[in-house]
Amino acid sequence: MKKQTLIALFLAAALILSGCSLNTVDRTADGNQVILQVGDRKLTKSEAANQVYQAQQYYSMYQQYGLMNTVPDAHEILAEVITSETERFVLLNQAEKIDDVKLTEEEMAAVTETAQKNYDQMIDSVASTYITSGATGDALREEAVAYAESHKLSTLDELITAAKEDKLVEKITEYTHRDVTVTEEDLQARLDELAAANKTTYDENPAAYGTAVNNGTAVYYAPEGYRYVKHILIKFTDEDAAAVSAASAARSTAKTAADSAAAALDQAKSALDTAAEDADKTALQAAVDQAQAALDAANADLEAATAAYDSAVAAAAANIQAKADEVYALATKEGADFDALMAEYGKDPGMQRAPTMTNGYALCASSAFVPEFLEASLGLENAGDISGEVVTENGIHIIKYLGDIPAGPVALDTVREALTRTLTTEKENAAYTAALEAWTKEYVVKSYPERMGY
Numbered sequence: 001m002k003k004q005t006l007i008a009l010f011l012a013a014a015l016i017l018s019g020c021s022l023n024t025v026d027r028t029a030d031g032n033q034v035i036l037q038v039g040d041r042k043l044t045k046s047e048a049a050n051q052v053y054q055a056q057q058y059y060s061m062y063q064q065y066g067l068m069n070t071v072p073d074a075h076e077i078l079a080e081v082i083t084s085e086t087e088r089f090v091l092l093n094q095a096e097k098i099d100d101v102k103l104t105e106e107e108m109a110a111v112t113e114t115a116q117k118n119y120d121q122m123i124d125s126v127a128s129t130y131i132t133s134g135a136t137g138d139a140l141r142e143e144a145v146a147y148a149e150s151h152k153l154s155t156l157d158e159l160i161t162a163a164k165e166d167k168l169v170e171k172i173t174e175y176t177h178r179d180v181t182v183t184e185e186d187l188q189a190r191l192d193e194l195a196a197a198n199k200t201t202y203d204e205n206p207a208a209y210g211t212a213v214n215n216g217t218a219v220y221y222a223p224e225g226y227r228y229v230k231h232i233l234i235k236f237t238d239e240d241a242a243a244v245s246a247a248s249a250a251r252s253t254a255k256t257a258a259d260s261a262a263a264a265l266d267q268a269k270s271a272l273d274t275a276a277e278d279a280d281k282t283a284l285q286a287a288v289d290q291a292q293a294a295l296d297a298a299n300a301d302l303e304a305a306t307a308a309y310d311s312a313v314a315a316a317a318a319n320i321q322a323k324a325d326e327v328y329a330l331a332t333k334e335g336a337d338f339d340a341l342m343a344e345y346g347k348d349p350g351m352q353r354a355p356t357m358t359n360g361y362a363l364c365a366s367s368a369f370v371p372e373f374l375e376a377s378l379g380l381e382n383a384g385d386i387s388g389e390v391v392t393e394n395g396i397h398i399i400k401y402l403g404d405i406p407a408g409p410v411a412l413d414t415v416r417e418a419l420t421r422t423l424t425t426e427k428e429n430a431a432y433t434a435a436l437e438a439w440t441k442e443y444v445v446k447s448y449p450e451r452m453g454y
Contacts, residue, residue, distance in 0.1 A: 036082050037446045038089035043082075045451060051081045052452075075454040082447050090440050091169050101171040103164065111167050115159040123148060176435040177428040187412060187419050194220040195409035206366050213362040216355045218418060219410065226405040228360035229377045232331060232341055233348040234324045235395040240316035244393055247305070247312040254298070254305035261298040265291040317391045324389050324396040331398050332386055338400050347395070360402045373397055 031046030052074050059071040072080075095101045103111065127144035135143055149155075154162075198221035202209040206223040213219055236244060268291040272284040317324075327345045331338060342351055350356045363369055363377055376390040380401035387399040412419075 033448075033451050034446075035448055035451055036085055036089075037444075038086055039093045039443045041089040041093065043085050043089075048078065048081055048452060051085075052077045052454075055081070073454075074452075075449075078449055078452055078454055082449060086440070086445055086447075087436060088165070088169060090436060090443060091172050092165055093443065094439050095168040095172045098172065098175060101168060101175050103167060103171075107167060108164070111163045112160055115156065115163040118163070119154070119156045119159050122153065126153070173432060176432045180424060180427045180431050182420050182423045182427065186423055187416060190419055190423060191220060191409065191412055191415065196221075199409075206364050207368060210362045210364060210367045213359075214350070214356050218415065220415065221409050222405050222407050223364070224407045225364040226362055226407075227364070227377070228362055228402040228405060229380075229399050230338065230342060230351060230360040230402060231348065231373070231377075231397045231399040232327055232338075232346040233351070233395050233397050234320050234327060234345065235347040236316040237319060240312075240319055241395075244309070244312045244316050247309040248393055251302070251305040251309045254302040258295070258298040258302045261291070261295040265295050267291075313391060313393060317396055320396060324398070328389055328398050331400075338386075360400075362405060370394065373399070377401070 031044060031049075033045040034042050035045050035048045036043040055077045056071065056074070059068060059077075062068040063071055123141060123144045126147050127140050130147055131140060131143045133140075133143060198209075198219060202219075202221060202223045206225065209219060209223055209226065235241065265288070268284070268288045272281065272288050275281060275284055323345075327341060330336060331341050346352070350361065361369070361377075363374060365374075365378060367374060369377070370392045372390055372392045376387045376397070377399050380387060380399065383401055383403040385401045387397070387401075390397040390399060
């Protein structure tokens with residue numbers, strides 16, 4: 001994490017978001033004590049204290065908004081500051097030695113412009129927050145500048161220096177990447193590694209593959225039996241959907257009760273079958289009879305709940321049948337644009353967002369789709385086939401079979417771009433770390449954290 005002199009952009013954000021008062025660290029006589037030295041570059045006590053203070057403010061703000069549980073103490077933050085400043089000093093020292101990373105006139109002009117904007121934002125923030133004289137225009141700005149100077153806020157020159165150093169760090173970081181390349185062999189080796197890991201996962205749990213694909217997660221291996229389908233969903237009316245949902249919940253409750261009654265009957269039968277010879281078989285048989293009666297009643301309730309559910313679905317489907325017939329006729333017409341019809345008439349959110357809007361749903365026999373939809377999808381024989389009108393608890397579906405997903409590792413070209421980005425980042429990070437370690441050895445690094453008194 002890069003640390004630097006308090007810049008105006010961060011100050012403005014802190015003032016707006018946290019509402020904190022503008023506190024500054026007093027630059028006392030001992031403020032010039034050296035806390036860190038790398039070559040000729042030094043971090044003074046006052047500079048370190050300022051960075052620790054600012055970090056504490058941001059950590060507290062993160063905690064306030066629930067982004068952190070606890071705020072590190074000053075000693076822990078100081079250790080972070082020393083580590084990050086050591087890294088920054090080494091990079092800046094090296095930047096002075098390498099012609100390729102020196103700033104051009106255009107870059108220096110851009111740096112100065114950025115610093116000026118940050119300074120102006122800081123002065124505007126001070127003017128709107130702390131100047132209460134009623135002054136306006138140039139007079140207001142003069143008072144804000146004087147306030148900033150008296151409170152030892154960053155000067156324009158300091159901000160220019162900070163922005164210049166940031167740009168130099170950026171350029172020398174890029175310089176460490178200059179020899180990074182990703183070869184075809186690198187890509188294939190990584191694909192083989194990822195495909196092997198996916199194979200273990202998806203062969204054991206094929207449904208997990210479909211979940212990953214439909215969520216847009218990168219996959220590198222496909223198990224057997226998968227295909228892509230799209231569908232146009234004609235939804236039930238809101239009133240009918242509520243009735244179907246209530247009937248479905250009642251059916252689920254009845255199913256749970258029936259399962260519980262069946263388990264109780266099994267337990268009663270087991271107690272009877274395993275009873276000792278001298279046990280009261282009459283009482284045990286009575287328990288079995290009672291459990292059987294309870295199961296019969298539960299099954300009757302389940303049958304009634306299922307019939308009520310089927311009736312609710314049928315009534316709901318009847319109310320949208322005319323619309324479904326209209327859309328089905330359009331979808332099965334020669335030359336029909338299924339995607340356009342899906343966009344116009346379909347009401348499944350999954351068919352309205354990436355990646356399923358483009359690719360369709362990946363599904364197999366173990367996928368967690370409603371049974372009627374899954375059975376119809378898998379029952380289509382040839383790519384391009386369109387189902388009849390399929391009624392489910394969600395409405396009426398018109399399903400199109402797009403094609404099979406080839407089993408096995410994916411083709412490299414399908415993931416080349418993503419793998420190239422990943423490997424490039426990994427190699428760049430490794431090259432940066434190696435360069436930083438080598439460069440750091442060229443300097444005597446001295447740190448005196450105890451001088452802070454934390």
